[in-house]
Each structure stands twice: as structure tokens, then as C-alpha cells.
Amino acid sequence: MIDVALFGAGRIGTIHAGNLARDAGARLKYVVDPNAKAAQALAERHGAQVATVAQVFADRAVGVVLICSSTDTHADLIKAAAEAGKQIFCEKPVDLDLARARACAETVKKAGVTCLIGFQRRYDPTFSALKARIQKGEIGTPEMLVVTSRDPGAPPIPYIRSSGGIFKDMLIHDFDIFRWILDDEAETVHANASCLVDPAIAETGDADCTAVTIRTKRGRLCQINTSRRAAYGYDQRFEVLGSEGMLQAGNHATEVVASTASAVSRDLPEHFFLERYRAAYANEMAHFFAVLAGREKLRTTIDDGVAALALADAATTSWKEGRIVRLG
Amino acid sequence: MIDVALFGAGRIGTIHAGNLARDAGARLKYVVDPNAKAAQALAERHGAQVATVAQVFADRAVGVVLICSSTDTHADLIKAAAEAGKQIFCEKPVDLDLARARACAETVKKAGVTCLIGFQRRYDPTFSALKARIQKGEIGTPEMLVVTSRDPGAPPIPYIRSSGGIFKDMLIHDFDIFRWILDDEAETVHANASCLVDPAIAETGDADCTAVTIRTKRGRLCQINTSRRAAYGYDQRFEVLGSEGMLQAGNHATEVVASTASAVSRDLPEHFFLERYRAAYANEMAHFFAVLAGREKLRTTIDDGVAALALADAATTSWKEGRIVRLG
Amino acid sequence: MIDVALFGAGRIGTIHAGNLARDAGARLKYVVDPNAKAAQALAERHGAQVATVAQVFADRAVGVVLICSSTDTHADLIKAAAEAGKQIFCEKPVDLDLARARACAETVKKAGVTCLIGFQRRYDPTFSALKARIQKGEIGTPEMLVVTSRDPGAPPIPYIRSSGGIFKDMLIHDFDIFRWILDDEAETVHANASCLVDPAIAETGDADCTAVTIRTKRGRLCQINTSRRAAYGYDQRFEVLGSEGMLQAGNHATEVVASTASAVSRDLPEHFFLERYRAAYANEMAHFFAVLAGREKLRTTIDDGVAALALADAATTSWKEGRIVRLG
């Protein structure tokens, strides 16, 4: 029975703790959170105890840490955990600073621990089925990718201010989808962006709608369109054109179709990421423990985290400087 | 912490035991099954012990029994459990014999225990969303119902022989859907049936395709079409026409769409009921414990089990005697 | 250049006249209608002249007649046309009386003229594509057919009174679909019907919702559900289950999908038959002239008209007498 410590008792930490509970081989021992009340509530629910960061790292019985705390704590916790020889499950991003993220990746590699970065979309049943079908050759060679990624609404302005900007905060997932689906690396990035949803976002120096084009080293093309506002809910789709066909991944909903005097309609997509990726989060946690048990190969590494961040940096530069950015 | 005993360590018992494990307020204490190996394996997985029927009923600490054993044991176990004051979760059908089923229902009522009959379809997310929308009046007054219910393949002949016939074995679920969706009772039943899949089924006196028409006491019409063979998988759909529109419930699959030189295609529906109703089984178990906790009102009672059986009997008579059967 | 006479300048006659105009090898010479104004308007539009029945039959140059007048005139006009050696395009039904319809068929055969009965659904692009795919064996042997056929609203009561009843007026098309798609004949018919839309229809002795089950001579099963009211428009779908799969034919609309805060929606199906079968009517007329030119084999004969009527009669009897009717 592996003992697990959880950093962060917020929404995403709560989800991961719940998924952990279904895994026979692990036990939530500690919950750490500056919000004592949230930590206490979550700990009680799972028969765990509230602890400090120091207590966690002092306990040799803790084999695994789940880092679900705020972004600015990720790098330090990863380093501390790696140096303590603990296995790491860390929410994205590794860090908002590319150099720090790279340093983290170094530490992890030196320590030889497992470090899963939580790009949960790769574990979504629809997306992973699509990926498997590309790998089986169903559409020949993938050539073009179109990613649509839209939030139901913009986050509060203070969140925006500390988010690192839309490319690091929101598109980092899309950059990971790009690398995963095309199995290729970016050669150039062009990003345009606009503020159409809320002028207060522009005032922070950020944008709320983006249009990104990536050309890969093998000459493939990828377009990403994002918006902070989709009136109809969380919109997460992508399509891959290959030499022999196309695969499209759509949103989830019930299979109810209503025909009334006004229209033939289906349900809206799930409201936001916690609902949309419910199954993905469960699969991700199961995968993490399967990796620790030696049954599966780690699917989203800290290198993936670094690569997505590098793309976010390049896109930000492209937009701010109005030019095409070439990646190393 | 309620102690639970499970009768039946087969496929469906295994599913219910798994769903039970996620429920904080209950603990699987006993597993009972003539197949000692299966009982042992399942018990071990959940930290339970193998027991006999007698041991279960002798243990006053057992507050709940899950009856997932073979159909011919249901009635006796329900009676014994009811008389022992235990709460009951029983797979459909109550019994193949209508009189026995009615006697069971009597015993349950006298004992005053909860007895959920496992019509799991009512707990399917798509189906229950549809039902809720009817209740909100989205399509006005429901007037016609068309139910499509097809298995991916016929069961083995020995199973068919002891199944009570296609109307009791397969359509009993559809009869329950009919009662639930139209919220009405049958006045007349007409059933036709044919053997188109496998002549060996005809030799047992059974059919493998059916076409049933029910007219309700309020003059509404329902048609059910079923087959033991759908080459494309388990097909479970229905549509309700109301005075102001129509609601249709479809099959589940991923949201991948493939466009190749031959077609634009989606995934097949789930293979069979264990896959199709995975979420429904989980919801059903959660509902059962919510009922025991007094938070919800029992949604599928033993009376529902009796009523569906009465329809199956009437349909069998209609088909065998080539006439329209009037219900009491 | 074949000279054509048209009986009936109503909605359907107007459509056929328009489709005729695009056919290079024919010329509308006469329009006959008791409504002089309608006849005049349509004649002018196509450079034709208004005439009487007698004038049409007296003109030897007229090679083709299109019978689009009221149902009660069909039989007499068919007979007169056949005896005059003219080629016949006649709207369904041949007649409301089965004996008269059979006599008509006799006359047509004796005369050796072509007589197309306007079951236009067989010429619908979606329906005929489906039929062609059955014939290519895409779903193996067809075994079950489910037909959904719903009007947007009930016709006026006077129309209902002279319509011959819902089975002859509305389901006659569905009976033809049944024969065409399953390529089989009925052995027994069971029909139930109800009056749920408008009680005034019940007062005429008719119903507005029906549920029909047909068993074919080869043991196949067909279910037809119809209603005089679909709030969402004209609903014309059917599905065929075969030994190796299923084919479904749906309604037509634009390919616009709207996602708003309330739903993901598509357009309603076409409003009614004139819109829904626009392409079918054009294809039907083109087919008729292709038959006359010897390029195609007649697809909907007067025998098809008689057979559908016989089914409508049997269904009416089944409903009125509450019994299963066996066909000869």
C-alpha cells in the first residue's frame, strides 16, 4: 500500500483525491493546503490527515506526491519531491518560466523519479481513441491539424493577471495536443490575438481570442483557434487531415435529441473542464499508478510540459512583436 | 456502516460489488455463490468473506442483500430477506411466474422493507435526462412511443430454454421502459414474433424477433421492435412523440468521426448491456443507498417488476394464440 | 415531341407541370380543371390551353395524360385513357374502392399502356439510395422494418370525411414503402389506432394516430407508426434491420448547426410533402418519360397501387374489428 500526499485541496485536488480512492494500491495519507478548512474537509473525507510541506517530506513512507497547489509552487515542490525520491504527479504547467521549468526537468531526470505532468486531455476517451486510430494508420500520414478550444467564459481579472497570459494559461493544453497528435515538433509559430470578449482583459496586456499557426519540422500545418467565451459551453474539438482521410474529435453530451417547433436539438457540451474531462482525470490517475506498477509507459512527461511551455512563449512573442517566430 | 451480503458472484454481481465499494456508507461482508471459486475471488477483492445463504440470514448485522443470483432463486431470496427485515436490491425479474412474483410483492409490502428491482435502464444518463424533460413538459403530452431494442447476438440455446421466452427475458426491460416513459398502463397488447436469426431458437418454441403494440388505458400507442441480432452491436433507443414535439434517446459511443474514402463514420454503439449500462448500474446502486438513507424515493419497485412480467405474459399469449390480449 | 394533357391544376398538378417543362421531349398541351381560373393560370404559364375531358380524349395527338385531379375521378380517367391508348401518370390512390381499383388495373393491362402510380417516395434520393444499398447486399437479408410517418398537422375535417380514412389516405404511402423495401408481401396485418390530436376526427369515425404491424409471407416483421401531428414538421423516416446491419433514412434539411446558450440544434425537417419530396417529384417525372422512351423499367405500377390499397383495407378492418387480418 503506497502512501500518498496531496498538495492542494482545491477543485482539481479534490477530483484527484476521489479518483485515488478507487485505486486499490494507494492510500491518501496527507493533505496540505494553506486553506486549513479545505485541507481538513478533504482529509476527513478520505481518512487522511492534514500536514505541512515539511511533514510530508520528512515521512519516508510517503512514496507519491500529487501536486495540485497553485502554479507558483509547482517548481519548488517538484524539485523537493524529486530530491526526496518521491514519485510525482503534477498539474500543468511545470512553471510559467521556461528556464525554471527546464531546470525542474533536469532535477527530475537526475533523481530518476517518475513525473507525470497533468495534460489530462490525452486521457480523454474520445481523444485517446482518435490518437490510437491515427497510430493504426486509419488516415495515412497526418498532414494538417485544426484545434478548436473555447472556454465558456473568461476567468476573473486577478486570475488573468497572474496567469502568464492566454498562451501559457489556456493554449498550453492545445500546444500539447498539437505535439501529441501530429507527433512532430514546431519549426515556426505565428500567433495573432485579439480582445473581443472583455476590454478589461486588454488592459492587463492580455487577449481573449487567439489564432495560432504552427508549421512543423516536417512541413505539416496546425491551426489553433481559441476564445475565452463560447455561449454554448466548453468547446473542445480537433480534427486531423491525413493522406487517406480525416479524424474528428467532438464534445460530449447525452444522446438525447429533441425535435420541437423551433429546432432539432442536442444537449450543450459539458459546461467546463472539470465536467468535460471527468473520465480523463480518472484514466490519468489510473495510468499514473499503472506506470508506477511498471505496467504502462509514462504518457505525459515533464519534457512534454517544457515543450508546451516553449510553444506558449514563442506564441506570446509572435503576437506581441507581430512576427513569425522560429523555434530552436 | 451498513453490512451487505451479495448473492451471486457472476458478471452482474461483480459490477454491483464494484459500485458498492465506492459507496462510503456500506461494506461488502458476505459473498454467496454455488461457484466457490467465483465467490472466493470476488470476496477477496473486496475484503469480504464467502458464506452460505443460511449464514447471511443468521447474521443480524447484515442490513442489505443484493440478489444477483440466477432467476429461479430470486423469489425465495426476496421472501427470506423480507421476512428477515433486510433491505433488498434484486436483479430483474422477480420471477418467471406471475403468481409467484405477486406473492413476493405481497411479502415485501407486509415486511415494509425497501425492494429495488434492477431495471437499470431507468438510471441511464441519457434515458433519465429524457424522462426528466418529458416531466418538465418539453414535448407536451406524450402520445406515442417507439422502442428499439436489439441484442448483438443470441444467447446459447440452453439459456434460451430456461429464459422464460423472449418476452420475459428480453422485452421485460422494454415493457418497463414503456410504463416508465408513458406513465400509463396497458389496456391491450398485440405481439407478433418470428424466428429469423437461428432456427434452433424456433425449435425451443421461442422467437428471436418481435413486434409488439401496446395501447394504453388513455389511448396512447407504443410499438416495440426487438431482435436477438444487431450486427453493429447493442442497440437501445427509443423515441417519444408528444403533442409539442419529440424526444429521442440514442446509443452511446465516443465522439470520434472518421471520414475516409468509403464513408463518414462514427463508432459502433457499446457492445452489450454491461458496457452500455455501466453508468446506469453505478447510478442505480447510488440511488439504492440514497433511498435507504431517506434522501430519495425508490424509483423501481417490486410492483414495477410484477407489472412488466404481466406484460410479458400477455405478449407471449398474444403471439402464441394469434390474438390481441386485454389486460385487467 | 409528345403532347401531354394534365387533369388537375392544383398544388400537385402544378408541380408536375413544372417538372414536365424541363423535359425536352414533352409539351404540355392541355390543362383540365373544374376550377377555370386555376386551369387558365397554369395553362398560360406553360403555353398550354384549357380544355375539357372530352377534348383531351378526342385529340389523337395527346400521347400522355397526367391525372392529378381529385381521387374520385382517378378510376374513370385511367379507364378512359387506357382505352384511348394513352400513356398514364396517375397520382395515388387508384381509387378508394379495392374492387374498382382492381378493375382499373385489368383495363390498363388489357390496353397495354404504361400506367405509373405516383408513389413518389420511391424516387426520393435518400430513400432510393437506401433501397439500392439493400439490393447490393450491404445489410445482408432484410428482416425488420420500422416506418415513422408523421404529418405536421391534420387536414380539415371535410377532407378527412372524404379521405377514405387514415389508412387509405396517409398510410397508403407507408404500405408501399413496406412492399418496396422488404420486397415481400403481407401475410397478416394488425392495426391499432387512436384519436389523440383532435376529437373532431374521432367524430368522423377516423383516427389520427396509428400503430400497424405486418408480418410477411417470409416471416419478416414491419412496424409502422403514424400521427397526424408532429410539432416539428413532416417526419418521414424508416429503418431496415438486416442480418448484417441496419440502414436508416432520415429527413432533409440544411446542414447548418447552431450552438447557442440553450442547445446545439439543426433545422427542422421540411414542412410537408411538397417540400420534402420536391426532388422525388422531379425524379418521378423524369423516370416516367424514361420509361416511355424505353430507357427504364416502370418502377411503380398500378399493381403496386392495388396492393397498397388492399393493405389499407386490411388495416382498417383490423382496427375497426379489433383483430388480426390475414391477407389472401
Next chain:
Amino acid sequence: MIDVALFGAGRIGTIHAGNLARDAGARLKYVVDPNAKAAQALAERHGAQVATVAQVFADRAVGVVLICSSTDTHADLIKAAAEAGKQIFCEKPVDLDLARARACAETVKKAGVTCLIGFQRRYDPTFSALKARIQKGEIGTPEMLVVTSRDPGAPPIPYIRSSGGIFKDMLIHDFDIFRWILDDEAETVHANASCLVDPAIAETGDADCTAVTIRTKRGRLCQINTSRRAAYGYDQRFEVLGSEGMLQAGNHATEVVASTASAVSRDLPEHFFLERYRAAYANEMAHFFAVLAGREKLRTTIDDGVAALALADAATTSWKEGRIVRLG
């Protein structure tokens, strides 16, 4: 009765001649084509006569010319026709050279004649329904547009060589869609392109896959992705995200759904533009004559032709020079 002369008896000329035939108020008088056989065949089919360019312009009775000849003849024919006071229907593009196209537009305006440029997509039933719904405000303010435009296969290399490049030959339609749907003008254009389908295309200096981003003067974003190869047929879709929702326009096909052991599938989209835009071409011609009759306002003007060409020029420059191009 207006007399019409047609330049070009190829595929598209043949379609326009056919649509013209259904229009009561016009008569095809002349067909002009260097290919005498093609001209003769088409003329015969419509009771017209073969003529030379000079003969057409010498005949004052000719009120309308349809220019469906090769691209390099468009500008001269437009000028000649405008100066002769004839109404003009001209296939896109006006010319491959922007300066010449602008000069043409000048001449047309001076002459005061009608000049419809054949951006037929605006007349597609699905696309025009979508546009009408934007105008009604169904999705609030349009903010982002994603256009997918893929051909079933690349044209022959000689065609590519004289096509003006993929941006002028293929994307010119997409640029028109962009202007029409967003009702806005480009501020900057970024285009990337790649040669993934056929290396012989790269040898001509052209590409076969493109990814374009346009930012409008009002800060809206548009992405266009195109390919010369879609294994599944001609793929013509676009989607508009607005402040209150999204509208998507899809491909056309029959409404047959097939469920077999391998998949649930729909028909492929129409093969190519002649099939896909059959209805659009008919609507376009009807619109042209409605404009001439004063009943409608011209929907695709020579200025639209010039503007799309300017975008194609900018995109070509962006791609060739690897930079973002600002429009005047």
C-alpha cells in the same frame, strides 16, 4: 425575352446554360468557344447558334453575356461587354492580375452595367441560410471564423502552372467567404503553405496545403485551412463564433445512415464543386436575372472579385516572404 450569349462551352458553361433554360425570361442565342465541337453540341441542345466574339458584340439584341471561358479571357470580355452596354455574368476570377482586375472594375462602373462575379458559394442553400441567421443576430456579434476548404484531389500540373497559385486559384473562394460572413475587411494576412500532396506541385513553385490567418480591421480573427487532397471528397465547411453562439455549415449528402459490424456511417460529401454547388449555381443564375429584372440587389459584385484577389495576392506574398502582410 432577353437574348443571351455564352462564352465558354466547358463544364461550367454547360451548367449555366442548363440553369438559364429554366428561366422564362431569357433565351440562349449564341455559344462561343474555340472548341468548335463543344460549342456546337451545347448550342444544339439549347436551340442556340455557334458564333464568334465579334458576332456577339455586333448583335445589339444580345442583352446579356455569360463569361465562362478561360481565366485569361475574362478581363477583355468584361471590358468589351461593359463598353457594349451588355449585362455581365462572369465566372471568378476577374483576372489573375490585381491591376487589370481593378481596371476592369473601373470600366464596369463607368458603363453602369450589372456585373455579377460567380462566387457561387454565397448562393448555396446551407451557406446562405447561415448568413441570414447571422444577420438576424442569432449568435450576436461574429468574432471568429474558421474555414475548411479541401479538394478531393490536385488538378494536373499544367493547370497548376497557369492557375496563378493556390491562393488565387483555390482560396479566392475562401477569401470571399471571409469577407461575406464577417462583413469586415482584412487588416493583416499571414499565410503559411506546404507541399504535402505531390512534390511535383512544389516544383512549379506552388503549394498544396495552406494555413491562413486574417485579422480584420475590427480585430476579428479568421483562420482558413485548405488542402488539395481530401480522401473523402470535397470538404467545404465553415463555422462562425459569435458573442452569443456558433453557427456551423457542413457538407451535403443523402440522409442514409448505415450501421454495420464496422461502423455507423453516413455518405461521403459530394465529390467536387460541380456536384456540391449544383443548387448554388441554379440560385446564382436565378439571382442574376432577378437583379436584371430589378427584383433583387446584386450580391457578388466585381468589387468583391477585386477584394478577394487582393487577399490572394497578400497571402501569396506572406507565404513567399515569410512575413505578415498589412493590407491598405
